Amino acid sequence: MIAFFWISLFLIFYAFAGYGLVLFVLVRLRRIIRGKRSIPLVEENELPTCTLIVAAYNEEAYIEAKIKNTLALDYPKDKIQFLFITDGSTDKTPEIIRQFPEIILMHSAARLGKIAAVQRAVAAVTTEAMVFTDANTFLNQEALVNLCRHYSDPKVGAVAGEKRVHIEARSDATAGEGFYWKYESKLKVWDSELNSVVGAAGELFSVKTALYESVHPNSIIDDFMISMLIAKKGFRIVYEPEAYATETSSANIQEELKRKIRIAAGGLQSIIWLKGLLLPFRQPLLSFQYISHRVLRWTVVPFLMIAVFILNILIVLQTHQIIYQLLLSAQTLFYAAALLGWLLEKQQIKIKALFIPYYFGVMNYAVIAGIFRYLFGVQSAAWEKAKRK
Numbered sequence: 001m002i003a004f005f006w007i008s009l010f011l012i013f014y015a016f017a018g019y020g021l022v023l024f025v026l027v028r029l030r031r032i033i034r035g036k037r038s039i040p041l042v043e044e045n046e047l048p049t050c051t052l053i054v055a056a057y058n059e060e061a062y063i064e065a066k067i068k069n070t071l072a073l074d075y076p077k078d079k080i081q082f083l084f085i086t087d088g089s090t091d092k093t094p095e096i097i098r099q100f101p102e103i104i105l106m107h108s109a110a111r112l113g114k115i116a117a118v119q120r121a122v123a124a125v126t127t128e129a130m131v132f133t134d135a136n137t138f139l140n141q142e143a144l145v146n147l148c149r150h151y152s153d154p155k156v157g158a159v160a161g162e163k164r165v166h167i168e169a170r171s172d173a174t175a176g177e178g179f180y181w182k183y184e185s186k187l188k189v190w191d192s193e194l195n196s197v198v199g200a201a202g203e204l205f206s207v208k209t210a211l212y213e214s215v216h217p218n219s220i221i222d223d224f225m226i227s228m229l230i231a232k233k234g235f236r237i238v239y240e241p242e243a244y245a246t247e248t249s250s251a252n253i254q255e256e257l258k259r260k261i262r263i264a265a266g267g268l269q270s271i272i273w274l275k276g277l278l279l280p281f282r283q284p285l286l287s288f289q290y291i292s293h294r295v296l297r298w299t300v301v302p303f304l305m306i307a308v309f310i311l312n313i314l315i316v317l318q319t320h321q322i323i324y325q326l327l328l329s330a331q332t333l334f335y336a337a338a339l340l341g342w343l344l345e346k347q348q349i350k351i352k353a354l355f356i357p358y359y360f361g362v363m364n365y366a367v368i369a370g371i372f373r374y375l376f377g378v379q380s381a382a383w384e385k386a387k388r389k
Contacts, residue, residue, distance in 0.1 A: 005311040008304040015296040023190040030194060037193050042149040044076050048128035050148055051081045055117045056135035060091040066135050067100050075144040081127060087117040115222040119214050131206040137245035139204065146243040147206040157211045157235025158227045160188065160197045161204030162244040179356055185241060187293065192239035195285045198293045200227035200237060204245035211235060220266030228274055231286060253345060257362055264370025267298035302364040
């Protein structure tokens with residue numbers, strides 16, 4: 001029992017903090033041996049031709065601002081195309097897009113899901129690179145150039161941009177979302193420098209068109225699968241923090257929970273579909289990153305957290321050793337803070353010190369809920385966007 005307790009505690013620590021420490025050390029060693037990876041310096045005429053693809057479903061509240069943001073992006077005018085696909089939209093989204101002749105509009109009345117729309121758009125692409133971004137996110141002016149310059153390296157098959165979450169000064173527990181993404185962004189910087197990012201987020205990422213592989217229409221987190229299928233072929237996914245997509249946080253913690261459960265269900269689905277990466281024989285470094293950064297968090301760690309707390313109580317009742325008493329006290333205080341954050345949010349009382357433990361608890365509950373939703377076949381692949389502030 002004690003051995004299982006310590007192994008479980010180690011895996012929990014490793015998944016959320018230890019891997020970051022290991023990455024930090026490995027990146028420093030790599031810099032000593034090979035030097036720091038340099039940012040490509042590419043002339044304008046050396047950039048690849050590119051298509052920016054936006055899948056928009058009933059986004060009339062955002063779409064005009066998104067178009068104006070898109071048309072203001074820096075990129076050689078003779079090398080860029082903008083393609084918006086609005087399949088299934090029943091509001092004014094298509095009508096608004098038609099007002100801008102610079103935008104290629106694809107629209108069908110049938111709603112077959114986001115991935116079906118994306119793959120219909122991809123079939124029409126003739127450029128060397130593609131960039132995918134969401135309709136409710138806004139890009140920095142240099143985003144496209146900063147993404148596509150990496151294709152000067154033939155080993156690069158995809159580029160992941162940075163997701164930034166705008167947090168209001170007077171926020172609720174979704175402020176934990178902003179903290180989480182800052183930490184994740186740092187891990188991605190190190191992942192990329194060591195070898196490859198483990199997947200890309202749909203808010204902003206790019207792929208070489210020739211390497212794009214259609215994913216199954218039932219794919220829940222298609223952006224992750226699209227990028228990982230390219231990594232599986234032996235190409236790097238580079239992380240580019242100077243290309244970023246900004247969006248507001250979820251409208252409330254319930255909306256964030258809905259989004260996290262869907263991602264967790266998709267995470268388990270992806271692990272099953274990418275089971276070859278669990279064996280480190282073909283790409284040992286990528287497998288190490290994938291298991292450390294994704295698989296542990298999306299599978300065993302939330303269950304181990306429950307086991308560690310229960311085992312800690314049993315060990316304290318049997319041994320009375322001070323180390324186990326301190327660990328139980330620390331766990332109790334942490335979960336009490338998360339529970340208090342939940343209770344205070346219901347009363348609309350905001351204490352920022354409780355945001356992080358509350359959000360951490362929500363994240364791990366979402367993994368458990370997502371696993372059960374996927375196993376029992378109740379998680380739809382249809383894209384249901386979370387409400388945003």
